[in-house]
Amino acid sequence: MNKLFVLVVLLSVLISCKSEKKTSIKKETKNEVIVTDNFELIKATENSKTVLILFGGFGENPTAIKREFDILTIAKDNNINVLLMNYSKKLWLLESEKKELAKLLQSTLEKHNLHKKDIFIGGFSSGGVVSLHISNYILGKKEFYIAPKGVFIADSPIDLLALYKTSQLNIKNNFSDVSVAESTWVLNLFEETLGNPKDSISNYEKYAVYTSESDYTKNLANLKNTKLRFYIEPDSIWWKENRNREFNQTNAFYIQELSASLKKQNFKNVEYITTENKGYRANGDRHPHSWSIINKENLIAWMME
Template identity: 55%
Template sequence: MKKLTIILILAFIVFTSCKQSKQEKQQVTPEKFEFTELIKEDYELYKPTKEIKAVLILFGGYPEVAKDIKREFKILDIARENNIAVILSNLNQKLWLEENEKQQLAKSLQTIITENQLPTDNIIIGGFSSGGVVSLLISNYIIGKKQFYIDPKGVFIVDSPIDLVALYKSSEKNIERNFSEPSILESTWLLETLGNNFGNPKDSIKKYEEKAIFTSSTDNISNIKKLKNTKIRLYTEPDTLWWKKNRMADYDQMNAFYIKKLYESLKTKGFNNVEYIPTTNKGYRANGERHPHSWAIVDKKDLINWVLTK
């Protein structure tokens, strides 16, 4: 009888211990966050299944579509953990936007947000390289038009070519220098593209001012003046040694040079919510290649915190 009692007590202890252990495991198991994925011709949407705290709209660089953004800027996991919907646009190859393109893009974004029942109280738009140009221009356009109700609360750019006049002049230098094949090919294309559309800035700088984010030589910011009360982040990695070694480029040929000048100009004009964020040795492509002109210069956790700060 005594032996039976001992066995029953031991069994009770083991059962209670296992049950408690199981409960403890259940308590520390992290909550599982899920995304609903929607793949369309023009965009990809990753939508949290629970309450959506913000909507992040991203535009890639000149050749990038949604799959490239996902590869180079691994933001989806941290966005999912923070209940942030992410729209990855396939729109690219835009150094400026014509009026009809702004109208079409704004309508498209509003349709995406409406049809997918996304909130409109905390929309953030950002992009890498030329995608940053699109982000600033379309944000300024949306805020300036009463027909749209998707005003962004924040905009950010990642090492974007914001000054078209500077691009033209830098391309002339690169052709004359004849140092790097990638630089020569890009500069040849830029001179042809900008020249055919706007002419030589020496003769027609107003045409450049009408389209560019910033014309530093005349301190013109007319295309983003409606963003004065919008929070703005300007990311760049001013690695002068890398650009000198790989492209023989001077500091005043780098996007970083004009991004800093834009920041200074905006601050003098009362843009109190603008941040200039220079980085060091963060620029790497997904394949491991060192390149300061990369999505990777953005600290993703810090960006998410900024997105969620209203």
């Protein structure tokens, strides 16, 4: 009788334990995804406090950004909303384009109840140029209330005058077909829209993020109290072997110059972050001009500070 009683008690305990394990299972929540012609929004289903807005490099759409910069998993783990902009092919922004883009961002964030969150804006290559320009514009206009808490760029062509001169040199050297084709396109575009800098560099100063030759930084004046991060991979050997460029002909050099200039002007939160052998495209190709130079975990930590 006692043995039977003990057996019944043991079975009851085992059944109870199994029952408790079953009730402790938590279903994985899925993010809400909203896709339009202008953007792809991956919205956190929990009560999130943060929005990350990303601009791709020249010609990149949301699909390309996701392929080259696998940020969505860690963003989900940290309950961060991610807005991938389908807005590229811009090396500078006209005043009308800034206003139109700012209105699009504000209406999008407002519609999806994200405008009161901590907002961070960043981008790779030309997307970084757009990120800095639009952030500076938003902070300078009272009609917009989506001021970014932080802005970051990855190997962006911030100096248009320097890009013009480097393009001239690339064509003269005739070292790489890719470099010559890109440089020819740049020169034609710049001379058609901005003019020849020999006549005046004022247009280049007006539209560039930064002009090193004249140390012109007025296009960033409204970001003095905003957290800024500049990511670069100064691989001089790669650029010399693959494009026949010196370090002072790369985006990294001018970003370094800008960082130093802003710090001299008492910009409080400027970080210049260099990497080594981190630049790889999604297909495995080695290239220091890549999204992958951004450490995703460290970026998220910076945002969550």
